[in-house]
Amino acid sequence: MLSVSNDAGRLATGTQTVEDFMPIVRTILGDVDPKSLGVVNSHDHLIRTGAGEVFLEPDHLLDDVDKAVEEATYFVTAAQRWAPSGTVIDMCPANCGRDVDKLAEVNARVSGLQIVAATGFHREHVYLETRSHWVTRYTVDQIAELLIADIREGIDRYDYSGPVVERTDHKAGVIKIGTAYGKITAFERKCMQAAALAAIETGCPINTHTTFGTCGLEQAQELIKLGVEPSQVAIGHIQRNADVYYLAKVMDTGVYLEIDGTYRIKYQPDANRIMVLRQLGERGYGGRILLGTDSGKRSYQKAYGSVTGVDFNPAVDGPRMLDEGFDRGYVEDLLINNAQTFFAFRKGAVT
Numbered sequence: 639m640l641s642v643s644n645d646a647g648r649l650a651t652g653t654q655t656v657e658d659f660m661p662i663v664r665t666i667l668g669d670v671d672p673k674s675l676g677v678v679n680s681h682d683h684l685i686r687t688g689a690g691e692v693f694l695e696p697d698h699l700l701d702d703v704d705k706a707v708e709e710a711t712y713f714v715t716a717a718q719r720w721a722p723s724g725t726v727i728d729m730c731p732a733n734c735g736r737d738v739d740k741l742a743e744v745n746a747r748v749s750g751l752q753i754v755a756a757t758g759f760h761r762e763h764v765y766l767e768t769r770s771h772w773v774t775r776y777t778v779d780q781i782a783e784l785l786i787a788d789i790r791e792g793i794d795r796y797d798y799s800g801p802v803v804e805r806t807d808h809k810a811g812v813i814k815i816g817t818a819y820g821k822i823t824a825f826e827r828k829c830m831q832a833a834a835l836a837a838i839e840t841g842c843p844i845n846t847h848t849t850f851g852t853c854g855l856e857q858a859q860e861l862i863k864l865g866v867e868p869s870q871v872a873i874g875h876i877q878r879n880a881d882v883y884y885l886a887k888v889m890d891t892g893v894y895l896e897i898d899g900t901y902r903i904k905y906q907p908d909a910n911r912i913m914v915l916r917q918l919g920e921r922g923y924g925g926r927i928l929l930g931t932d933s934g935k936r937s938y939q940k941a942y943g944s945v946t947g948v949d950f951n952p953a954v955d956g957p958r959m960l961d962e963g964f965d966r967g968y969v970e971d972l973l974i975n976n977a978q979t980f981f982a983f984r985k986g987a988v989t
């Protein structure tokens with residue numbers, strides 16, 4: 639059996655009460671003032687040491703701390719053109735190759751960097767065979783307890799990949815959920831239910847994976863129906879569906895969008911992302927858009943030889959948007975300000 643904390647323990651050991659609430663973002667090295675985040679890469683990958691995605695495609699293996707330090711340094715260097723520091727939201731969720739000790743080592747070796755780690759789940763596909771997976775066998779409440787413990791107590795050193803749980807000092811500051819291409823499987827719905835319980839209980843935001851930009855609206859509707867505040871949900875990778883009418887409909891539910899997939903020319907030119915950012919800004923949605931790169935493969939990172947990497951938003955997108963006539967304040971919202979609001983834990987929750 640996995641060991642989990644009980645309700646009473648959690649509530650008694652919460653680090654904040656409603657009365658003394660100050661906004662915080664939960665990084666792996668502790669809670670910080672959201673204003674300290676600087677440029678935020680809202681969906682990326684510095685460390686992934688194995689599991690399903692790596693089995694499916696070895697290019698996903700990001701186990702080299704030195705390479706991660708190099709890649710993160712490129713990001714901070716580019717971020718510092720805009721702000722004093724940079725923050726990477728590392729979106730590797732439970733049982734997907736998390737190694738929070740390595741992630742903390744990267745953090746310690748790069749000055750000006752903060753890292754937020756994830757709990758929660760990817761889409762079912764990456765767990766390979768799920769009939770015997772613990773998500774299938776545990777109750778929604780049991781799964782939620784595990785997510786809550788990652789957030790309140792510390793991420794399991796063994797990534798919830800075996801029966802022994804050993805909590806590190808590094809807590810999760812974001813919850814991931816994912817869905818398949820054009821459908822949400824029963825496994826994924828169960829993950830969403832547990833994620834919603836954990837988000838409501840802890841005030842931790844939810845950052846999602848859509849597959850090729852499908853089911854974004856359904857993710858938003860489902861999480862809101864489960865009781866999650868719309869402003870605590872960001873629908874991710876949605877740029878793959880570069881349909882501004884559709885994206886506006888998703889945003890009309892009150893959620894954020896997370897736009898990444900930078901320099902992924904095999905799918906679409908970067909001009910599509912810039913067009914989406916321009917048009918959503920013009921329509922008044924610009925305060926709820928987050929940027930990332932999702933450079934979750936070796937072939938997407940400079941440290942492994944690519945011409946593009948985790949630094950793309952501040953290094954390339956920002957200058958390009960200014961060059962294309964975007965208002966500087968809007969560009970700074972996209973790079974810096976929106977994420978500082980989104981990744982703050984919800985007011986009123988006992989974190």
Ligand SMILES: [Zn+2]
Pocket residue numbers: 681682683729932934
């Ligand atoms: Zn990703």
